[in-house]
Amino acid sequence: AQTVTQSQPEMSVQEAETVTLSCTYDTSESDYYLFWYKQPPSRQMILVIRQEAYKQQNATENRFSVNFQKAAKSFSLKISDSQLGDAAMYFCAYRGGYSGGGADGLTFGKGTHLIIQP
Amino acid sequence: EAQVTQNPRYLITVTGKKLTVTCSQNMNHEYMSWYRQDPGLGLRQIYYSMNVEVTDKGDVPEGYKVSRKEKRNFPLILESPSPNQTSLYFCASSLSGTIHGYTFGSGTRLTVV
Numbered sequence: 624a625q626t627v628t629q630s631q632p633e634m635s636v637q638e639a640e641t642v643t644l645s646c647t648y649d650t651s652e653s654d655y656y657l658f659w660y661k662q663p664p665s666r667q668m669i670l671v672i673r674q675e676a677y678k679q680q681n682a683t684e685n686r687f688s689v690n691f692q693k694a695a696k697s698f699s700l701k702i703s704d705s706q707l708g709d710a711a712m713y714f715c716a717y718r719g720g721y722s723g724g725g726a727d728g729l730t731f732g733k734g735t736h737l738i739i740q741p
Numbered sequence: 742e743a744q745v746t747q748n749p750r751y752l753i754t755v756t757g758k759k760l761t762v763t764c765s766q767n768m769n770h771e772y773m774s775w776y777r778q779d780p781g782l783g784l785r786q787i788y789y790s791m792n793v794e795v796t797d798k799g800d801v802p803e804g805y806k807v808s809r810k811e812k813r814n815f816p817l818i819l820e821s822p823s824p825n826q827t828s829l830y831f832c833a834s835s836l837s838g839t840i841h842g843y844t845f846g847s848g849t850r851l852t853v854v
Contacts, residue, residue, distance in 0.1 A: 632781075658842050668831060668845035675840060714783060718842075728774040728799065728833070729843060733783040 625650045627717050629732035636705050637740050643690075644700045644735045646715030655719050657691070657698045658729070662712040671713070674698065702737075710739045743768045747832050747846035754822055754853055762817045762849050764832030772835040773815040774799070774843065775807065777828040784831065790815055791837075822853040 626649045636642035648657070659671040674682045674691050681689050686703045702709055716729040745766045754760055766773065774789040776799075786799030788807040796807050804826055806818040815834075819826060829850050833843035 629783075656840055660842075666829065666848050668833075668848075670842040670844075673840070673842055727797070728772070728776075728786045728789045729784075730786075731776075731784040733781060 625652075625655075625717050625719065625730045627715050627730050627732040629715055629735050631735045632733070633736040633738065635738040635740060636702075638705055638707060640705055641701060641703045642705055642737065644702075644713050644715075644737065646698045646700070646732055648696050648698065648715070648717050648730075650696070650717065650719075652719055655717060657689075658716040658718065659687070659689070659698075659700045660714045660716060660731075661709075662714065662734075663708075663710070668714075672700065705739050707739050707741065710737060712736050743844070745832055745834050745844050745846040747830075747849050749849060750847060751850045752852070754851070756823055756853055757821050760819050760822060760851075762819075762830060762832075762851070764815045764817065764846060765813050766815075766834040766844070767813065768834065768836075768844065769812065770834035770844075771812070771837045772843075773809065774833045774835075775805070775815070775817050776831045776833065777801065777826075778831065778848075779828050787817070787830075822851075824853045827851060827853050 628647045655676045657674045661669045672684045690699045712734045714734045715732040748763045775787040776784040778784045790796045790809040832846040835843045
């Protein structure tokens with residue numbers, strides 16, 4: 624079974640600075656997908672960024688980027704120019720590829736609570 | 742608007758009283774899942790469904806039932822709720838093909854007393 628580990632229960636960053644959230648995972652599959660979800664106080668789950676394991680290029684979405692290290696099974700999220708609206712829980716999630724069906728949903732880490740200091 | 746709709750958003754019930762949390766999506770997604778979220782544990786999958794009449798257990802299925810009689814609906818049934826099922830529940834759906842992330846409902850906060 625796949626596991627996802629987020630080793631930082633809480634992180635704090637000054638507004639406008641850069642912060643990196645860590646995520647590692649364990650899998651025996653070669654084809655899979657990784658995601659970061661944001662959960663603000665409204666509790667809505669919002670997809671932030673996704674990465675296909677077969678792509679070497681790191682995904683980027685505006686101020687959000689990932690550092691995907693497939694051999695190390697590491698998938699960190701970097702938030703640049705942090706804003707007050709970035710304050711939330713962030714979850715790293717794994718989804719199996721076609722060899723695993725992909726229908727069996729997401730495996731989540733336990734989350735990192737990100738605090739933005741004004 | 743493309744969305745996953747869960748109802749109710751909040752529910753307080755008593756131990757042993759059967760309840761159903763409804764979930765409906767309007768995106769013609771094949772895959773649907775239920776998760777529970779507990780502090781310090783993240784989200785854990787309860788059940789998932791690949792399509793109509795095809796469901797399977799996730800990581801924490803005990804005490805829950807699901808059905809998928811129509812593609813758009815995936816209700817979660819608690820036949821005899823217990824206090825340890827007090828949690829925040831999410832329904833989610835996805836197109837087949839794993840590049841797609843899951844779209845989540847707004848969550849149901851369930852308290853069993």
